[in-house]
Amino acid sequence: MKQLVTLSGKGGTGKTSVTAALAHLAAQGASIVVADADVDAANLELVLQPTPVEEHAFISGSLAIVDASLCTACGRCAEVCRFEAVISDGDSYHVEPIACEGCASCFHQCPAQAIRLQPRHSGQWYRSDTPYGPLFHARLFAGQENSGKLVTLVKQQARLLALDRRAHFLLVDGPPGIGCPVISATSGADLALLVVEPTVSGIHDLQRILDTTEHFQVQSVVLINKADLNAHRAQEIASFCAARSVSLVGHVPFDVVVTEAMVQGQPVTAHADGPVTVELKRVWQKLRRRLTS
């Protein structure tokens, strides 16, 4: 079983549209499992027509709670909290759930033992069936911590099922950025597909995500999306890839069919047969060869 992760650094370059298309194409000749590792803004479920199979709570970390009846208002909790989460109410204190990082420092320092720690229900994760294979996805509740842990959990579950079913490929749709959830999404991948658009921001962010995948020793290839938007910048990306010895696996043109497919709730390759689909088919052939060689 080979694991491919789609990343980009910059958001909105087309990671999810590309991953959905690859899932559709890969499923035609192989058995696959898909994982959506963007747990704070999961979108793959909008284009893979999932039917829910399982739902589970994601319990992670803890939240400090002050018992006002025991609180002596000494202020020690607010003094030790480095996250500005403890707020004075005059004769007592309370913890702002959204700011609390669950470090338990206040819990240990409270001389009146008025603080308890409560396990935190921070999200839900799901297994669904799709026409292309099982999909693992999740929703981190608004503003929660530990997105990296939830990504790890979703991927772990997807991987176990993929191994169990002897699936050929595990496709992981990554989040934007280079931080905690990206690191979790990248770990264990056999190959990273970096989707970039030909803009100064796209190029800047490509460098940082490539530095990140190299730091974690995951091989990368690059796909230019909306390649015809700026031919000069697309050429700059090609030169950058050559200089860094990274393969460029395709140039997907800008086409409104991508948005139309999204509105229809379908992978673009299942929706239209135009130049975008032709190029993505070529890209998948290359990726498949690379993953299985």
Added chain:
Amino acid sequence: MIVAIASGKGGTGKTTVAVNLALSLAPDPGKPASTSVHLLDCDVEEPNAALFLHPEIQQRRAVGVLVPEIDFAKCTYCGRCAEVCQYNAIAVVQQKVLFFPELCHGCGSCTLNCPEGAIRERLRASAVLERGTVGQRLSFAQGTLNVGEAMAAPVIRQLKQWAIPKRTRRALVILDAPPGTACPVVEVMSGCDMVLMVTEPTPFGLHDLRLAVQVARGEMGLPVAVVINRDGVGDRGVESFCAAEDIPVLMRIPMDRRIAEAYSDGKPMVEAIPEYHPRFRELYDRMREVAAP
């Protein structure tokens, strides 16, 4: 006024709105200023605003989290530090203390709990903050997370502490947020007077807008307003959602190839198409009504 520019989904035009709003409101050189304008790029994983503004950086500092440093002359290997650490960043095995710096949130609980007073703290740098000006007209600051580092939120917190002016009554402070809805986004929104959501009228845009509104308005109680970018693509979902949720749509930026091309070359929209100057000033007037009705 302090405003966060957020979106949920990546690549919807947060940086475009932040940069052009700043440039349109910044006073002309030599003229008396009624408003001072400050732009903070809080997308520390992939900061892009500087690519459009070319700021002159005058100050630079390394920031990070305070991590424990153990004085082995005093340490008795009692294991209390590992016991209180909620992030598994310390392990004590027989006569050894293992520390995993990338897991440390810098809460300081180990230091406070060590019975021997054997722990001191030192700064472990994980990012660089920079601050400067754009043509004497506007103040600029950004944070850049080092490659391989996981935690963006503490960097954002320190960027805001460092670069937001103490008095903001006659200032406009624009915070360009990262995509998503997890802890880094909450860190940006915290303390703001309003959140301006930049979205695109597509199913992905709507899905993530809904989540971002839940964080800003639902969890944090902040007034929100929307800018629809690439108006004309996709469907009517975002418009219906805003109407149903009573969220004002303050500006619509049409799908326009000239805007996309200027963006791809790192050129601010108001420089490529000067007609947008008054439109961004109008946006600001409407934002003020939303922030202080």
